Amino acid sequence: MGEFDLIARYFQRPVRRAVLGVGDDCALLAPAPGMQLAVSSDMLVEGRHFLPTVQPEALGHKALAVNLSDLAACGAQPLAFTLALALPRVDEDWLAGFSRGLLALADAHGCELVGGDTTAGPLNICITVFGEVPAGQALLRSGARAGDDIYVSGTVGDARLALEAFRGTLSLPAEVFAAARQRMERPTPRVALGLALRGVASSAIDVSDGLLGDLMHVLRASGVGARVEASVAPELIAASAYVSSARGQFDPETLATCVFAGGDDYELAFTAPPAARDAVQAAARDAGTRATRIGVVEAQPGLRLVDGAGHALDLRRLHGFDHFA
Amino acid sequence: MGEFDLIARYFQRPVRRAVLGVGDDCALLAPAPGMQLAVSSDMLVEGRHFLPTVQPEALGHKALAVNLSDLAACGAQPLAFTLALALPRVDEDWLAGFSRGLLALADAHGCELVGGDTTAGPLNICITVFGEVPAGQALLRSGARAGDDIYVSGTVGDARLALEAFRGTLSLPAEVFAAARQRMERPTPRVALGLALRGVASSAIDVSDGLLGDLMHVLRASGVGARVEASVAPELIAASAYVSSARGQFDPETLATCVFAGGDDYELAFTAPPAARDAVQAAARDAGTRATRIGVVEAQPGLRLVDGAGHALDLRRLHGFDHFA
Structure with missing residues (x-):
């Protein structure tokens, strides 16, 4: 042919x-x-x-x-x-x-x-x-301002979970693997959410290389920094029940790697002022997904991943995926 | 990096x-x-x-x-x-x-x-x-009409000449090879000519896969056929002096293959009604190139390459380049 x-x-x-x-x-x-x-x-x-x-x-x-x-x-x-x-x-x-x-x-x-x-x-x-x-209504990476909330849509980390299972670094029950594999192979582009966030979000990016790595692009483009709560990890991953269970036995670092540095999720990470919290939730609901608040934009440059006690965690093992790194 | x-x-x-x-x-x-x-x-x-x-x-x-x-x-x-x-x-x-x-x-x-x-x-x-x-002024493949003249801009066949030299199927003097190689490696997109032909040409295509093969796309899209004069070959190739010389000793079939089936020329093949002949030449002049009349659009489908006596030549050895052929 x-x-x-x-x-x-x-x-x-x-x-x-x-x-x-x-x-x-x-x-x-x-x-x-x-x-x-x-x-x-x-x-x-x-x-x-x-x-x-x-x-x-x-x-x-x-x-x-x-x-x-x-x-x-x-x-x-x-x-x-x-x-x-x-x-x-x-x-x-x-x-x-x-x-x-x-x-x-x-x-x-x-x-x-x-x-x-x-x-x-x-x-x-x-x-x-x-x-x-x-004209003038596109969501840009450069609009995040100190004091804005930081959100991520849907669930993140499952695509990485599937990749690690493919790589053999961890093993998953068949049904957990099947669901994670769907996330890796058939991602859902958040088009409806993006449209609903026009006029609501102050900045946005899609999560392709890893949540924190992609968020860093927003922070750099906006000339700001951020604090992100590590404690949100278990609720951000779709395989939440499994990874938190005795059967899953996920150490916090593996979980954080999947959620914060796992690529291929194709969710939206975005920022919005605190006054827009209700509007953000309404947008997510209308778009058939969820928006989880994961941190706050700060004036101080850089990204700080903090535990429940406010201590900064080491980001070096969670770095984003760079195609030539 | x-x-x-x-x-x-x-x-x-x-x-x-x-x-x-x-x-x-x-x-x-x-x-x-x-x-x-x-x-x-x-x-x-x-x-x-x-x-x-x-x-x-x-x-x-x-x-x-x-x-x-x-x-x-x-x-x-x-x-x-x-x-x-x-x-x-x-x-x-x-x-x-x-x-x-x-x-x-x-x-x-x-x-x-x-x-x-x-x-x-x-x-x-x-x-x-x-x-x-x-809006409405784009040159399309579908506008050729029976009776239109067929033109090609600039020179064609030299890129194929260089390719054959690279392949070792023929050898060229250094200066002929250098010029042909330039045509293959640094084609000149005929942007100015395309702009000048708006409102003048009835159809156009760029010659990437071979003059006649690309012309066939125009004919099919327009529901027409064409007669092309084989005798134009020597004047269409930039290496004209060489290929026609005793030194070049090009048999007519090799020359016709380069000119009519050679790809990578990135000239424009186009049609225009006879009434537009002066306008076509003015457009070419303004665009710093030339436009050579090579044949005529006919109602009968198919493409006929004819010699000086009007006899049809065998196209089978001159077919266009199909990337999966």
Whole structure:
């Protein structure tokens, strides 16, 4: 099957919102008047962003999910995306599964595939996503102010838990592993929450590399620091009951590593002034998720993870995941 | 050097036209009122789109050039781009050269790097480019009509000539090889010509996979066919004097393969009604290139390459380059 047949069979569909979709030199988008276009690009590489064992359908889902998550962090409404795909070979089963997972999530968010590229090469998936946001209303990393509360949506740490189980550094009961694996392989981009947080949150970022590492980007961009409560860890992880149980026997450091430094959660970390607490909870409720207050923004730069007695814990074993570190 | 340091050192620059550039979850673009956004994405893989011997600076140039070429084919004004980069290792010399070539071409076209991604992995360069075009004025593949003239800009075939020399299937004098190699490694996107052809050309495409193969996309999208004159081959290749000389001794088939099926030229193939002949030549002159009339659009589907006597030549040895063929 040639490149053009491949595109036609698995990825080309009638144009809906775009002016012009797959099949010309460019796609054409017409943003609504007064709207800015939010753009983000993520590249996924086997062994780095996904395991060779992942199902193609889950991979298709995840490849778009991580990009939609960037739109969510800006409070942008998904509009369209391009897909560039390097494939070692044409495997129709793989392509059918991949495109099914990809387009199902795209449809769920009204986000249209408008173009891209396919080539032979080591497996590589590069998606660029476009969203709309009213001019001046995008959630930025730079808006956090001293005194703001710090929140994280949903649950974090479970994707790392699954990764550690895959790596063999810990073992999990089958049902705990299955749930954690879902979190790793089929993350839920918090698009609805991002939209609901426009005008409420003072800053936001999506948690891709690890909660504290990503939060540090917000703090640096905003010129502030933060204190985060270590005691929230057990309530932030979805596998809370297990890790806290005698059966789980998680030492605090492993738990903190998963929750605070585990990547691949694709939740939103965000800040909002204390006056907005009710609005934050309402936004989370409307978006079908939760928002947990985990700390406070402080004027003093740096990030302090403190225990119940206010003592700072050593962050060195919880550092974020840097792709070239 | 970590991912974030790498981005800051080689790719982050002050924002100019974009609302928000590198360093947040998304970049923000604000298209001017009445403008549509043209979007294209190209992925370059070593051994497939460039040779391991290519200089990083030339590769940076080419990676953006092939994307700007897609904007040119739509008649869009370059605005911004994202860069996703998988690197086997952090090689500062390579990065310095690559970013120099990339950003020099970006600056020449006022096209701003607004975001992207970096990761470890087999070398892969994925650029998504954004341009502006007044609503309804984009050059499309679907506008060719029977009776239109067919043109190609600049020179074609030299990139393939260089590739064949690299492959060892032919040998070239040093100065001929150097010039052909420039065409292969540092293509000139015909952005100015694409802009000048708005309202003049009836359809356009950029020549990336081979002149006739790419022309076929136009014909299919337009529901028409074409007759192309084989006799134009010697005047279309920049190495014309050499290939026509006793020293060159090019058989007609090798020449036709380079000119009609050679990829990587990044010229524009386009159609325009006969009444627009003067306007086409004026557009080419203004854009600093030339436009050669190579044939005519016909109602009968299919593409006929004919010799001086009007006999159809066998296209089977001149087919376009399909990435999975």
